[in-house]
Amino acid sequence: MKRRIMSFIIVFLIILPMSLIAATEVVNQEAIVNSPQDVLLIYDQLAVDTVYRNNLSEVETLLSSLSQTAEIVSMDDYPGGRLLAYQKVIVLKNTQNTINNPALIADCQNYSGAMIYIGFAAPELVPGLAGFPVNRQLGRTVSVNLNGLAINSIWIDELQVIDATPDSGEVTIGVGTASYPFAKTSGQLTYVPTFIGQPGFTLGLGELLQDWFGRINSVHMTLLIPDIYPFSDLNMVIETADAFYANGIPFTLGVAPLDDNIDYPAMARFYQVLRYVQSRNGTILIHRPSPATVSDSSTVLSEKMYTVIAKMVENGVYPLGLVTDESLFFDAVDAVNPLNLFSSGIIMSDTSIAAPGPKASWALNSASMAVTLETVINSSSQNRNFGNYPINTTIVMALPENKDVLTAQLNTINQKWLSLTNYRQLDNQWTIGQNTVISGPAGIWVNGLPVSLTYDEEPISDDYAYQKPPEYSLEKIFTAGNAFLLTVVGIIIVVFIIIVVFSRRVYLNKFRKVVDQEQDDQPVNQNDKKEGNTP
């Protein structure tokens, strides 16, 4: 009996952990279902009218540029338990206001994953923050030192830095001769005391986030000329392309999608210019249609983009990526189809105030963050070569207005010794409608076939029928009827004319005497004679 009991207990002990393991598995699955996003971003306020107003959209832009999906929730809207579903959390505190959400405070105490805390410290929320020695300085001009690159002359009203000596290879903030670490990590908690929506700080945070997400890939830098419309200065586009080609600068052209009148000769000329640009080492990218121009229904967007992209491919223009701001990634994936089918893109900074309310994003496979040419000019490099920013970046340069501006911009790029990557040689691919386009170091494949990008000029005929004749139903019957009526009326008119001509004769004949043929020969002469005879 004892043996039986013992064996029962042993079997029970063997089975028990199994059920426990099964139970933990279930928990993990639930956690996966609940946290489809890579990271949870909690912010306190939008801080409109302060220097921190761009912070939320800058962090969102960064996350999109790093191809990370995020769930974004404000501290007031935070639902209890959400935090525990994530392994990575970013807290963005733009104001010194107190936190009124007890569920959030409770969850923060229990949270054990990695956390980046940006902005004003709130030890009541994250007790670990009290351990960082913070030095507060007012009104400073600082520089952000990335690895090898420094972005200078940033004015900050209220600077908070961690009073510690930075490690080598770390992003630092330089104030005069002193330098402080941009961020400090202690255990799972990383603290970024000062962050403003400014390129230097954004790039610094970008480096931090890239390491944090464990994304190790080769960093590249590209060049973008945005907002090219069919009615832009196309001669200048050609000249720019020629100048860049001559200087060996690969560049991309952001084309705005226009789905109206795509058969017009003007559009054909535009595609011709784009083909020329492709032959000059340029890559065509496509802009996201402005949300203001697209009505709320998703079918409009997809129909518009399908037509535009199909027409481009038909004309030998191959858009390889997407130019968009981060707000696109917060629309539902179904709603932005086919834009979500692009594998790569450039994320422009979004100056509009981020919309409040909880939301979740999707991401492109690879993306790069837009920086302005001014940022590049303001960045100083320790080496002769400019090198790269810590994350993928794209320099955005407006289409030059004239040749002088073009020369100036070209000089800037040459003097900085920028090492620009050809966008075409990155791995890009999409399948939209009937077309599949793949590009890589070896070239561009369309539907599995390599395409040549050499430019051959095709004549564009100017005699395009702009005014389409309206289509009528039963048109044939009516034209046949018309022809029939015309013939009938024509015959009648001819008959009428004949009748008129002959009727006059008939009419005149009424007044003629019916005489014999012989007498009829010279009646007039007789009359003349008679007249002549009269005295």
Added chain:
Amino acid sequence: MKKEPDVNTLHLEEPLKQNTPKIRVGLLKYFTKPSTLGVLVLCGLLFVVLFLPPVIGMGDDGSTAAIITGSDLYNLGELTPKEAMAYFQKNWGIMEYYNDSDNGQITSQTPFLNAARNLDRAYTWDGLFDMRFYGAVIAIFYLIAMYFLFETVTYGKRARWSYVIVGLGVIIFGDTAYTAWINSFYPQALSFFLVMILGTSLILMGQKKLNDYLLIGCFFLSGLLLCLLNQQYALLGLFLGILGISLKYVSADKYYIRICVVGGSLLMLCSLTAFFVMPNGLTNLSAYHSMTRGVLMTAENPEQALKEFSINPQYAVLTGTSYYQAIAPETMDSQEMESAFFSKVNPTGVAIYYLANPGQLYEMLNRSVDSSFNIRPAWLGNYEITQGYAPGAQTSFFTLWSFLKANYLPGNFGFIIIWMGVIIGVYVRFFRKGIIEKNERNTLRFVGLMTWLFIGLWELYVAIITSGDADTLGHLFIFSLTFDLISFIILGKFIHWIEKQLRKVDWEARKQAFLNRNKNKQKQREQRGYRL
């Protein structure tokens, strides 16, 4: 002593008792008069449509921002610009402090807006302006205008037919497509009744229905307000001024002649001043539409047309597009677009272009007439957002006439030409008669109608050259209104004519004849039977 007051009171009461029934009968008579009854019905209709929830109004497209700033009002900004167009906004903000902004614009709408704002302040002091107060101010003038209109068609008669005509008038002009404009800051609300008063005062003068001085006052005041409404209306003042001066032949009264001459000259002076002083109010929006929805859309070769304006021919790709659909707002506002496109488009250039291409002008007239028959632009919603209707939803309550007009009237300029021919054909004999008899007053009915016709056609042309067929400034509304006014007057005339013809018929004799006919037949049959 005590008896005397009693006697006095008795004396006082007696005449009162005698008078009240008379007054009551008079009032009742007055209120059952066709025109008054029609106005009362309209009053009830307006109350239900405009003032009781769900409140009906027009969405705001932002074009009136400068005008309401001039009256210290502002958009609360609760809706996005897109939503503001799709939904009617009832509440607006009143600026509480002294505001030194240059954005404000003073037009003839300002006094009406100020009156409404003060009324609102007298009623509530919450910093909010309820649009319905402005609607109420406009509605009063609208009802006066409708009274004038009904007087012209019924000649003040109480016949059964007059009620039918007034009923038709209520259906046409009480249509929600028209009255919804009353609850909006658009100049249409004002021009709605001003145009009506302008023509009816002339016609009433011709009919000698009301006091000449009252009518000439109405004519000049409404003309003045109309030409000060915005810059596109300003040139109408020249025409109205000349008309006003020539009105002096109507009456031999010395003061009347003076009023005509002074009023007419003042009107011309004001219109010229307004034309040069007032901002032309033509936004990029209307400039864009005047090209893409006008010149380019109807051109045989848009690139050629663009070259005539010395604009880059590549802009041909924008043919037929609307301002909100094709290009991102940032590009639209960009410096490049301004220098390459907008700076080269102006109404004068477009007007000259159309004069050189009459075929295109005719095509545009066709399109504009068609879209004017809709009365309400399709993109402006009627309901408040809180009512839960779809964006841009328009009410279908009491819209029989606008429904018929939009769907069954042939919307092309050929129809308008035939219609004009009929009107002139019917009414020109009054004019001829008046001229032959040297009785200027008799010509006024024709002149009144022609004034409407001229205003309507002028606005049609202005609409085409300023904003293509998109008509963002609401000129087509005036055309549509004058079309209805003239048609209504002609219809009234026609119904009166039929009534007159029917009255001549001796119905009893006809009836007897009809019955006798049957009897005769019977007799014939009987005779036949007898024969058989």
